Amino acid sequence: MAQFFDIHPENPQVRLLRQAAALLARGAIVAVPTDSSYALVCHLDDKTAADKLRSIRGVDDKHHLTLLCRDLSELANYARVDNKQFRLIKAATPGPYTFILEASKEVPRRLSHPSRKTIGLRVPDHKTLQCLLEIHGAPLLATTLIPRGQTEPLNDAQDIRDQLEHELAAVIDAGACPQEPTTVIDLTAMGQGGEPVVVRQGRGDLAALGL
Template identity: 35%
Template sequence: MAQFIKIYPENPNEKEIERIVKILKDGGLVIYPTDTVYGLGCDITNSKALEKIAKIKGIKLDKANFSFVCHDISDISGYIKQIDTSTFKILKKCLPGPYTFILPGNNNLPKEFKNKKTVGIRVPDNSIALAIVKKLGNPIVSTSIYDEDEVLEYTTDPELIFEKWQNRVDVVIDGGYGDNYASTVIDLSGDEPEVLREGKGSLDIF
């Protein structure tokens, strides 16, 4: 059964963050708050954990479109090809924030994602999520939790999330109520930016 850990976004407790990072390094799955909906994540370098998330989502790992949650823009550069100035300006303007940017991946992607030409990158404006990836030292692979029944409290109230997920993950973080709006997804891998999903992030960025 999962642990239920309360963390205050104003001042994330260092000891609790370390506890969560240890669980991630040991291949655990974590449900954590972001600046949009709660996310389900694992250590990007742990193959077994990646397989577990793909299984929960009911998809093959090599077909999965998971996001990489990074600590900042400089973290992103480890996983993407060189980007031009206009792309960099968009990233700088919007991150951290409620956006997922699709960018061309490079050869440093974990082996599970080697066949992917692009990768979705997130730098959420949430102190808990950022503290975790900073302490972990590499991104977490993430996907949002959703509920087939569309009962929205299930995806926003940490106690209800815990009730539903406690037997499938190792930790549920209570970082306060989550949002119902997913991130705005923008593909920056082509010649022109393309909006794939309009979510919480404003489109007044171009």
């Protein structure tokens, strides 16, 4: 049965988030709130956990997973970012945007897109999740929490616990979050002089990026 962490949205209890971080360090899958919808997260360097995360989500290795980063300096460690790409990302960070970029050598090959060697990265604007990332001390591998066979993300912690309590180690409840995924923008073409490509229009406003 999944543990349930009831977190204050404005003053997250560090003691409880340390317990959640300890689960992640042991290879657990945890449901976390974000500034878009809930997400499933796991340790970046744990292949077994990454495979389980994909299984819960019902996707294969061709589906882009995302790295949740604390800030832009961390993002630059895992992706190749030129000045033009960086300026666009900075305009939307932190926020409900996922950027697809060329993966750096720091990203394990099994986690980047198998044919394109790209990775999704984002910096969430959510106090509880930022606190968890700080305690964890590294990016978390993530995917939108859409259960197998469903099309809409879950945004209620109790619903998540009811549906997935035997597949998750924990659910973090910091209040309901928006039931809308991130806006996904592929920036890889910009590295060759091309334009950004909007892959999915989600909660992030494209006008904020001039798109």
